[in-house]
Amino acid sequence: MSTARFWAWRLFCVALGAAALLGASAAVSWLRAAGWLDDYTYRVLMLCGINILLAVSLNLINGITGQFSIGHAGFQGVGAYASAALTVFVLAPWLGQRGWQGSTLADTLLLVAAIVFGGITAGIAGLVVGIPSLRLRGDYLAIATLGFGEIIRVSILNIEQVGGARGFSGIPLVTTFLGLYVMVVLLLALSRNLLVSSQGLAFLAVRDDEIAAEAVGVNTTRIKVIAFVLGATFAGVAGALYAHFDGYLNPDNFRLDQSIIILTMVVLGGQGSVTGSVLSAVLLTAVLEWLRFLPTITLGGRAFTPSELRMVFFSVMLILLMLWRPKGLLGQREFGWHVLRQYWRLLKS
Amino acid sequence: MEPILIVQNCTMRFGGLTAVRGFHLQLQPQELVGLIGPNGAGKTTVFNLLTGVYRPVEGRILFDGHDITGWKPHAIAQLGIARTFQNIRLFGTLTVLQNVKAGARLHMRTGLWHAAWRTRSMLMEEQEVEAEAWRLLREMGLEDAAHYRAQDLPYGEQRRLEIARALAMHPKLLLLDEPAAGMNPQETADLMELIRRLRDEYALTILLIEHDMKVVMGICERVIVLDYGEEIAQGTPQEIRTNPRVIEAYLGEAPV
Numbered sequence: 001m002s003t004a005r006f007w008a009w010r011l012f013c014v015a016l017g018a019a020a021l022l023g024a025s026a027a028v029s030w031l032r033a034a035g036w037l038d039d040y041t042y043r044v045l046m047l048c049g050i051n052i053l054l055a056v057s058l059n060l061i062n063g064i065t066g067q068f069s070i071g072h073a074g075f076q077g078v079g080a081y082a083s084a085a086l087t088v089f090v091l092a093p094w095l096g097q098r099g100w101q102g103s104t105l106a107d108t109l110l111l112v113a114a115i116v117f118g119g120i121t122a123g124i125a126g127l128v129v130g131i132p133s134l135r136l137r138g139d140y141l142a143i144a145t146l147g148f149g150e151i152i153r154v155s156i157l158n159i160e161q162v163g164g165a166r167g168f169s170g171i172p173l174v175t176t177f178l179g180l181y182v183m184v185v186l187l188l189a190l191s192r193n194l195l196v197s198s199q200g201l202a203f204l205a206v207r208d209d210e211i212a213a214e215a216v217g218v219n220t221t222r223i224k225v226i227a228f229v230l231g232a233t234f235a236g237v238a239g240a241l242y243a244h245f246d247g248y249l250n251p252d253n254f255r256l257d258q259s260i261i262i263l264t265m266v267v268l269g270g271q272g273s274v275t276g277s278v279l280s281a282v283l284l285t286a287v288l289e290w291l292r293f294l295p296t297i298t299l300g301g302r303a304f305t306p307s308e309l310r311m312v313f314f315s316v317m318l319i320l321l322m323l324w325r326p327k328g329l330l331g332q333r334e335f336g337w338h339v340l341r342q343y344w345r346l347l348k349s
Numbered sequence: 350m351e352p353i354l355i356v357q358n359c360t361m362r363f364g365g366l367t368a369v370r371g372f373h374l375q376l377q378p379q380e381l382v383g384l385i386g387p388n389g390a391g392k393t394t395v396f397n398l399l400t401g402v403y404r405p406v407e408g409r410i411l412f413d414g415h416d417i418t419g420w421k422p423h424a425i426a427q428l429g430i431a432r433t434f435q436n437i438r439l440f441g442t443l444t445v446l447q448n449v450k451a452g453a454r455l456h457m458r459t460g461l462w463h464a465a466w467r468t469r470s471m472l473m474e475e476q477e478v479e480a481e482a483w484r485l486l487r488e489m490g491l492e493d494a495a496h497y498r499a500q501d502l503p504y505g506e507q508r509r510l511e512i513a514r515a516l517a518m519h520p521k522l523l524l525l526d527e528p529a530a531g532m533n534p535q536e537t538a539d540l541m542e543l544i545r546r547l548r549d550e551y552a553l554t555i556l557l558i559e560h561d562m563k564v565v566m567g568i569c570e571r572v573i574v575l576d577y578g579e580e581i582a583q584g585t586p587q588e589i590r591t592n593p594r595v596i597e598a599y600l601g602e603a604p605v
């Protein structure tokens with residue numbers, strides 16, 4: 001491949017991606033301005049993006065590298081609180097002193113700083129948790145990450161500066177559709193690039209057989225730590241984007257339930273399938289929102305609130321789905337052009 | 350000539366059981382040596398010591414000028430020792446082609462960072478790896494199965510795929526743990542031919558564990574016999590065949 005052809009193709013791909021993202025973002029703003037996209041639907045659209053980030057990043061750890069982490073909400077929480085603390089206590093006052101707050105440029109600066117800082121802090125947390133626990137067998141990692149998630153939540157509860165149990169409010173609302181989906185596309189591109197390369201096979205090799213992976217020269221500890229840190233980083237990015245979208249954080253957002261919901265997305269999509277994680281993140285976000293509209297039902301003299309019913313329905317649905325497709329929606333397969341091509345061939349013949 | 354592998358006085362214990370005791374071994378470059386012995390004699394344990402799966406409680410292992418005693422398995426693999434497993438260990442959910450690439454990954458110059466951003470140097474190297482993987486698959490008669498998942502292959506092909514994956518690593522020393530196990534006579538004959546050819550073609554040193562005496566006697570230049578973790582005899586296939594201690598160790602086992 002010649003240098004010119006390589007750069008032409010690379011430029012084409014990046015330009016195409018940028019055009020698609022900018023186009024989608026412009027379309028969304030236009031639809032909102034025209035009143036065709038209400039705030040609620042927009043919120044669901046944004047939550048979809050955040051959940052895609054969480055599911056795909058956990059899939060890197062659990063699905064692709066075969067580790068079992070159940071503390072993903074903890075990393076999301078680290079990114080969310082750390083980035084919010086940065087923007088609220090440091091950057092916003094600094095911009096305010098100079099009278100720069102409120103401009104598009106200032107908001108963009110806040111968003112970029114939040115994403116980078118949220119990602120780095122969560123990534124460091126991932127390193128600190130990962131290095132000791134990834135040497136251990138799978139179930140120990142599950143316990144360690146579970147404990148980590150709780151430690152994070154309890155620590156936040158006790159930090160008065162970020163609101164403790166009352167929650168952290170007044171976070172600047174700087175997350176944009178464009179900023180969020182740029183990160184989604186970046187994570188998807190990185191995951192896909194790793195999966196289709198020979199070097200990236202090291203992750204899958206660790207999942208399939210650690211002894212054989214070592215025997216072909218894979219430093220399994222290093223690979224696990226890399227997957228873990230990368231996954232934690234993007235969970236932190238998701239947290240930062242969430243914090244600056246909602247403007248309010250509460251330690252309860254990062255409880256074990258949230259980790260379990262993310263885990264469910266990965267399992268439901270098919271462990272190891274990136275497109276499966278995307279599909280189930282979107283599906284579950286929509287379903288969880290839709291279930292908010294359940295009525296209060298009275299059974300045997302006790303009234304069940306919508307939020308209680310929501311979790312019951314959610315669980316029943318999961319059980320049915322897992323009975324129907326135990327390996328998840330897509331199994332370990334990916335959805336892509338090759339699938340469409342196969343269907344096309346099938347149709348023709 | 351300098352030996353490529355020197356094992357000095359290695360001992361391995363599991364709790365109270367001494368699986369290997371005071372084991373010595375020297376392999377010359379491009380030698381084809383057999384390691385035999387009754388079930389439970391400690392043959393696989395020797396492989397696990399050589400590849401760093403276990404650390405010997407006593408003794409040293411020198412490979413290619415390095416003291417590799419206590420090294421991690423991946424570091425030893427990177428230095429040039431490749432192996433197959435008695436109870437086949439493939440990457441089951443990966444395709445046959447991906448399994449070979451997972452072996453070839455070892456000597457790639459571009460790392461994960463390049464893979465994540467698909468740099469030009471990585472794409473060029475990826476083409477080389479792809480071409481080499483296909484060449485190996487053809488050589489091992491696996492090209493028709495290239496896109497099957499490894500776990501869906503028949504047994505004999507899984508064994509050959511394990512060898513292909515090991516060869517993709519460009520090893521200096523190849524350890525084969527019962528490569529003919531479960532093969533029919535025709536497959537076994539082909540395998541013997543293949544092992545001989547690979548040794549010559551890739552200038553490999555091969556250490557081979559095998560229960561099938563036809564294979565051992567047919568291709569090995571030198572045979573080492575283990576019993577209860579200790580070497581009881583060593584010599585040419587002819588010498589081994591007539592050694593009274595070997596015959597005794599094998600009495601009640603398969604006849605030599």
Ligand SMILES: Nc1ncnc2c1ncn2[C@@H]1O[C@H](COP(=O)(O)OP(=O)(O)OP(=O)(O)O)[C@@H](O)[C@H]1O
Nearest residue numbers: 363366368386387388389390391392393394395435
């Ligand atoms: N990880 C282990 N823990 C405890 N004992 C072990 C372990 N690995 C091997 N052994 C014991 O060490 C002895 C030697 O085992 P090894 O697998 O090396 O025998 P082998 O010569 O390869 O036998 P076979 O021909 O059956 O493959 C056996 O008694 C075995 O039970």
Ligand SMILES: [Mg+2]
Nearest residue numbers: 392393394435
């Ligand atoms: Mg054995």
